[in-house]
Amino acid sequence: MILVTGGAGFIGGNFVLDYLANPKVSGLVNLDKLTYAGNPETLKSVEHDPRYHFIQGDIGNISLVSDLLEKFAITAIVNFAAESHVDRSILGPGEFIQTNVVGTFHLLEAVRAYWEKLPSGPKESFRFLHVSTDEVYGTLAPTDPAFSETNPYEPNSPYSASKAASDHLVRAWHHTYGLPVLTTNCSNNYGPYHFPEKLIPLVILNAINGKNLPIYGDGQQIRDWLYVKDHCSAIRRVLEKGQVGQTYNIGGWNEKTNLEVVRTICQILDSIQPKPHGSYADQITYVKDRPGHDRRYAIDASKIERELGWKPQETFDTGIRKTVEWYLSNTQWTQGVLSGNYQHWIDQQY
Numbered sequence: 001m002i003l004v005t006g007g008a009g010f011i012g013g014n015f016v017l018d019y020l021a022n023p024k025v026s027g028l029v030n031l032d033k034l035t036y037a038g039n040p041e042t043l044k045s046v047e048h049d050p051r052y053h054f055i056q057g058d059i060g061n062i063s064l065v066s067d068l069l070e071k072f073a074i075t076a077i078v079n080f081a082a083e084s085h086v087d088r089s090i091l092g093p094g095e096f097i098q099t100n101v102v103g104t105f106h107l108l109e110a111v112r113a114y115w116e117k118l119p120s121g122p123k124e125s126f127r128f129l130h131v132s133t134d135e136v137y138g139t140l141a142p143t144d145p146a147f148s149e150t151n152p153y154e155p156n157s158p159y160s161a162s163k164a165a166s167d168h169l170v171r172a173w174h175h176t177y178g179l180p181v182l183t184t185n186c187s188n189n190y191g192p193y194h195f196p197e198k199l200i201p202l203v204i205l206n207a208i209n210g211k212n213l214p215i216y217g218d219g220q221q222i223r224d225w226l227y228v229k230d231h232c233s234a235i236r237r238v239l240e241k242g243q244v245g246q247t248y249n250i251g252g253w254n255e256k257t258n259l260e261v262v263r264t265i266c267q268i269l270d271s272i273q274p275k276p277h278g279s280y281a282d283q284i285t286y287v288k289d290r291p292g293h294d295r296r297y298a299i300d301a302s303k304i305e306r307e308l309g310w311k312p313q314e315t316f317d318t319g320i321r322k323t324v325e326w327y328l329s330n331t332q333w334t335q336g337v338l339s340g341n342y343q344h345w346i347d348q349q350y
């Protein structure tokens with residue numbers, strides 16, 4: 001039985017669904033605090049699966065985590081739980097330090113105490129996989145090589161600094177206490193069940209609702225995009241085959257400017273759901289740039305490809321088309337998240 005934290009969020013939710021789609025797996029416990037970013041609707045289809053156990057709670061609650069580890073005889077952990085939105089971290093960094101740094105520390109301590117008592121056998125095969133981001137490496141100039149696992153950490157936002165701190169704690173718990181950890185640093189994800197405060201779902205939903213498509217600054221910021229299901233398959237691969245103590249960068253070799261991403265979404269929408277007049281691109285509006293906005297991220301994923309034989313299944317073109325189609329056909333989910341609370345946050349932003 002594995003323990004997933006933050007499994008009601010975007011990537012965690014996709015991971016839970018994909019993991020349980022395999023009839024051979026014995027089960028999964030999902031520990032999620034259900035912040036604004038956690039959405040039980042995402043997990044409706046597995047709610048009654050006897051192999052699925054949902055617990056609402058905080059990764060920082062040591063006694064709760066300890067009880068869960070014992071009760072379900074956990075053999076591995078995948079830690080997705082985090083505050084994850086850069087803009088929110090700029091407005092209020094406190095929660096980011098609390099969950100991403102202090103919460104990860106408490107989680108590590110609960111897991112260490114449990115792991116140290118495991119008998120030989122389960123102790124050696126136990127794994128703690130920490131899910132992190134490429135943003136810990138900082139920003140790249142246009143001609144710099146993509147981030148490899150040996151790049152120095154140079155985080156620039158409160159979000160990336162808090163994730164960098166958590167990565168360092170995870171690393172230290174391996175080197176100091178021997179905890180069998182693995183860390184993954186992934187590029188920007190996109191796909192189904194993505195909360196529409198992030199660029200791609202925001203643009204799709206604003207476009208079809210006749211709203212502005214906000215672009216920060218000149219729109220030339222470059223991100224490296226990976227379809228979320230490919231991230232999930234990479235995490236499963238690292239969990240099965242990764243070498244303890246190692247870090248694996250995960251990416252799709254898909255560098256795009258934000259403007260290119262938005263234009264591509266508009267072209268897809270123009271082709272499948274044309275407006276009576278003009279293009280969705282007419283809704284593009286340039287807004288003031290985010291402070292300290294990193295210019296370029298790019299991931300060199302050659303280590304995971306070479307050592308673990310993982311490759312993404314989707315190109316950006318196939319993944320983004322699937323994503324647009326998913327948002328058009330899953331209106332119940334999207335209406336659920338487009339609540340008053342969400343709208344209040346968006347109104348503050350743009």
Ligand code: NAD
Nearest residue numbers: 006008009010011033034035037038058059081082132189
């Ligand atoms: P998300 O914000 O969609 O989901 C986070 C989940 O964690 C939510 O369900 C939330 O309720 C839960 N959570 C928050 N604080 C918690 C706490 N204290 N205890 C328990 N649960 C808590 O985030 P996401 O986009 O799915 O990202 C998941 C992980 O992947 C994060 O660690 C993030 O840093 C990392 N990551 C994200 C991306 C991306 O593009 N989204 C890329 C690389 C890495």
